[in-house]
Amino acid sequence: MNAKEIVSKLTLEEKASLCSGKDFWTLKSVERLGLSTIMVTDGPHGLRKQDAASDQLGINNSVPSTCFPAASASACSFDRDLLFRIGQAIGEECLQEKVSVILGPGVNIKRSPLCGRNFEYFSEDPYVSGEMAAALINGIQGKGVGTSLKHYAVNNQEKARFVSNSVVDERALREIYLTAFEIAVKKSQPWTVMCSYNQINGVYGCENQKLLTDILRDEWGFAGLVMTDWGAMNDRLEGVKTGLDLEMPGSHGFNDGKIVAAVKSGALDESALDKVVLRVVELILKSQENRRESYRYDKAAHHALAKKAMLESAVLLKNDNGLLPVKNGQSLAVIGGLAETPRYQGIGSSKINPTFLDSALDSLKAAGVSFDYAKGYSLEPGSAADPAFIEEACKIAANKDHAVIFAGLPDGIESEGFDRDTLDLPESHNQLVQAVAKVNPNVTVVLQLGAPVILPWAQNVKSILLMYAGGQAVNSAAVDLLLGKANPCGKLAETWPLSLRDTPCYRYFPGNPRSVEYRESIFAGYRYYNTAEKPVAYPFGHGLSYTKFAYSDLKLSQSSFKPGDKLQVSFTVKNTGNTAGAEIAQVYIAAKNSAIPRPSNELKGFEKVFLQSGESKTVSINLDTRSFAFYNAQKGSWDIEGGEYEIQAGPSSRDLPLRIAVQAAGEKLSLDQKDKYPEYFDLPKNDFAISDASFEALYGRKLPPGSRRPDEPFDLNSTLGEVAATETGKKFAELVLRQASQALGGSGDILAMMENMLMDLPMRGLFMMSGGAITPPVLGALVDVLNGKPCTDPALAAMLSQ
Incomplete structure (x- = not known):
């Protein structure tokens, strides 16, 4: 029987039952009609299948699986093929463990570097996020395992995530916070989408007609199932009416009973229920068709892929005087507990029990490298700087040619469930680096963390190698990069600011107790920093190599553009250095003399190209109507503003040596916006503050209250x-x-x-x-x-x- 035939034979009670989970990780079955139970489990950078029935927090260990680099790391590869291969591997591990759907990837935008869960997300840029997610999804689903694109939508912090109201203007919603989901849906058709806990402009994600049906299904063509995040269900009947298919992990039959009663009383149309149940049945049937009994994956091969992924994702932030790679014969000091016990993932529902875990010390020994080691600091949470540890580190570093310090954010600082309140590294790490830099002029710092931090010692060290939360092979990959066995080629998928106060949402994150106002609007990440010409530590797209690249010969397939056209951008990249390496070439578009607020430039294409020393290649990137368009909130459509645009190409968002103009035909705008919200036309460099009047004018309605009134009655949504x-x-x-x-x-x-x-x-x-x-x-x-x-x-x- 097909799905529709099965639905027609279900009783009302069976229909209601299928709308929620059996337990934390499985769906319900209807054996008489051939519907067996299927399992869903956490991801997104590896499989987290738990034996324990009810631990969604990552507290109890799961079955061993490969911990690939977290999204914060793998995004820096800008490598669609790599993400596809990681996806294939994750899919294979799901097949072995009989998991039908893995809960990921997450494509929430990195609005603030403080978000505790940023290590799970790809980028501050929606195009990068969507492209990386689509590749990962296609890899996983190509193996017959489903994915769950999450958290839909505008879930950009952990504080008050269950009840907060994300207050965002329509243009920012569409251009920044929904675009990654749109790209992934259109390019990969995930089997499922997971809605977020929070409200979006006053309506919970799990009962949001606009998001779940009008945009996701009707506009984007999503054909799969929508499930709640665990415990996100607010009003189950509204969820059925608006397109929420599956409640997880269920309510022990409570909401099922509500559905049955509502249908019987006429409060809920059974045809609406049938639509929801049909999608659940379709998911179960698809999962049953793709089961592979006795499947086994190659653990060693997957570990090698995890290492390859990190080698492609590491970002060389700084390398003065070519200090790296470590030269043959140099005496070496290795310092820092993270060299022995790496910080390779975050805390929470994504926590993987790795099949292997590499040590930098063991990897150096295996490579035949002699070194002295000092611990440098304690890895215990909250531990203070220890003068004895620092003294020992300085003692071994003082007489060495090169000192390599492993530093970062230890476990417990970045986590699902709460946000950071500072961008500082632990003081024990900062004091260690500063002390060692005083006794040795040749210091390299290897950073392991999930999100940007402030580096007060950056000018005092020569090299900084960023590994992010790099998975189970992060330390062996770091050693290969340090020794020059591999050449760093990653680029930053997020800006590293000079201070927390510099971030565009500094005044508005984490917001009020009950509402989070996205007053920065479309100016998230580099869109703000570049437009305001604000100094940063490291710009979006930045990343060095052990070789050098030159850009030349920018050409366009046509000198003008109109809606419906395809514009090919081509240019030459040459490896002018002495070492083979890969370059991530980036293409940006800048609207000139716009009548509406526009970022100074926006990423619209990228390509990774590998070049031998002296080799040149032509890079071609295609742009389409959407590349030039903005979301016209007044019309509810994507429109091109007529006028001049500049096509920019180069190695980072702030290093774009190739530029050429193109004329675009489109709307002549006279929206009179500058008088309504002038701050968005002239972004301040020092203090990005938007007045109530300007944001309310942009938002288009009265701003909601930010907190609970003292006389307000308590209800079930009170925290x-x-x-x-x-x-x-x-x-x-x-x-x-x-x-x-x-x-x-x-x-x-x-x-x-x-x-x-x-x-x-x-x-x-x-x-x-x-x-x-x-x-x-x-x-x-x-x-x-x-x-x-x-x-x-x-x-x-x-x-x-x-």
């Missing part, structure tokens, strides 16, 4: 942190935290993540988080008590008496 402001709520919150700690255990950093998540959790989410122990009637009774009514529920009374 545990909000209710803890009352005596009863505090007692209840303490009970929840105590029981969660006892049930989950874990290290100090894990417990901190858990506490942050729980305090931001709406009370409706406690039903899922407690495994059904805290029931909806108990939560409803608690709301009544918080609002001044007497306690009439015996179960709640018993809980509060503990």
Whole structure:
């Protein structure tokens, strides 16, 4: 039977049942009609299949699998083929473990470097994010395993992520925050899309008709299933009506019963339910068709691919006087605990149990390199600088030709569930680098972290090699790069600012308790820094090599452009150095004399080209209507503004030696926007502040309140942190935290993540988080008590008496 025939034979109760998960990781079955249960598991940079039934936080170990470089690292490869191959490998591991859908990739934009989950996301640029995601998805799904493109949408922070309202103007929504999803959907058709926890302009993602149906399905042509993030469901009936297919991990039958009752009462049209159920059945059938019994993957080959991926993704930020690679015969000091125990991934639902884990010390020994080693600092969370460790490091570095320091952000600083509050490295790392640089003029720093940091010692060291969260082979890859066995070729997929205050959303991140205003609008990342001509530490697209490249001979296939045309941009890249290497050539478009706010330039194409010493190649990149278009919020369409544009090509967003003009036919705009929101036309370099009046004019409606009113009644969307402001709520919150700690255990950093998540959790989410122990009637009774009514529920009374 096909999916439609199966749906026609389902009972109402069976239909409702299929709309939610059986448990944390599996869907329900209807064996009489040939529908078996299927498994979904976390990703996105490897398979995280857990034996434990209910640990979505990454606390308990999962089955061993290859930990590939996180998206923050692999994006720097700008290599679609590499991401495709990683996807194939992840798909193979899913086949072995009988996993039907892996929950990734994540394409949320890096709005602020403080976001605790940025290591899981690709870029501050939607084009890069979409291209990398599409390649990864195609690789995974080519093996017959589904993906879940997430978190849809405008989920760019961890603080208050369950209830916050992302307040974003329509143009920024479409150009910045939806474009990556659009590219991935159109180029790869993921089997599923995962909606985010948050509200988008006042409507939760899991019941958002505009996002789930009007844009995703009707406009982009998405043909798959939409599922919730775990515990994101707000109103299940609204979800069915607006296109939310699958609630995960389910509500122990509670919402299923609501669906049945609503259909019987006429409050929910059964035809709407049938559409949702059809997509669930289609996913199950597709998964069943692609099962491969007794499949086994090659662990060693996948580890080698993880290393290859990191070699292609590492970014050489600085290399004064050609200090790297390490020269033969140089005496070497290796310093830093991360050389022995790498920081190779983040904390949370993406945490992988690796099949192997390479040590830089072992890799150096295997390469026959002699060195002295000093620990340099403690890897314990929150540990202070230790003078004895620093003294030991300086002692071994003082008489060496070259000192290599492994530094970064240790485990527990970057995590799902909370955001960082600083861009600083641990003081123990900063003091170590500064001290060693005083006794040795030839210092290389190898950075392991998930997101940008401030480097106060950058001018005092000669070389900086950025590895990001580079997966299980990060340290063996670092050694190959240090020794010159491989040539760095990665480029930054995000800007590294000079200070936190310089970031465009500094004033607005993480926002108010209940609303996050995206006042920077389209000026995210380099779109702000470049337009405001703001100095940065390292610009978007930056990355050095052990060789040199020259750009020349920029040509266009035509001198003018009109909607519907294809424009080919071609130029020559030559390796002018003495070493073979790869260059990531980038093409940007700049609108000249625009009547609307526009970034100074925007990335519209890139290509990675490998060149032997002295070799030249022609790079060709095609541009289309969308490359020139902006989203016209007044018309609800993508339009080209008529006038002159400049095509720019080069090695980074701020190093573009090739430029040529092209005339584009399009709309003659007279939108009178400068009087309404003047700040967006003249971005300040020092303090990016947007007035209430300007943002409200851009937003096009009255701004919502930022926090809960003191006299506002509590409800099921009140967070545990909000209710803890009352005596009863505090007692209840303490009970929840105590029981969660006892049930989950874990290290100090894990417990901190858990506490942050729980305090931001709406009370409706406690039903899922407690495994059904805290029931909806108990939560409803608690709301009544918080609002001044007497306690009439015996179960709640018993809980509060503990």
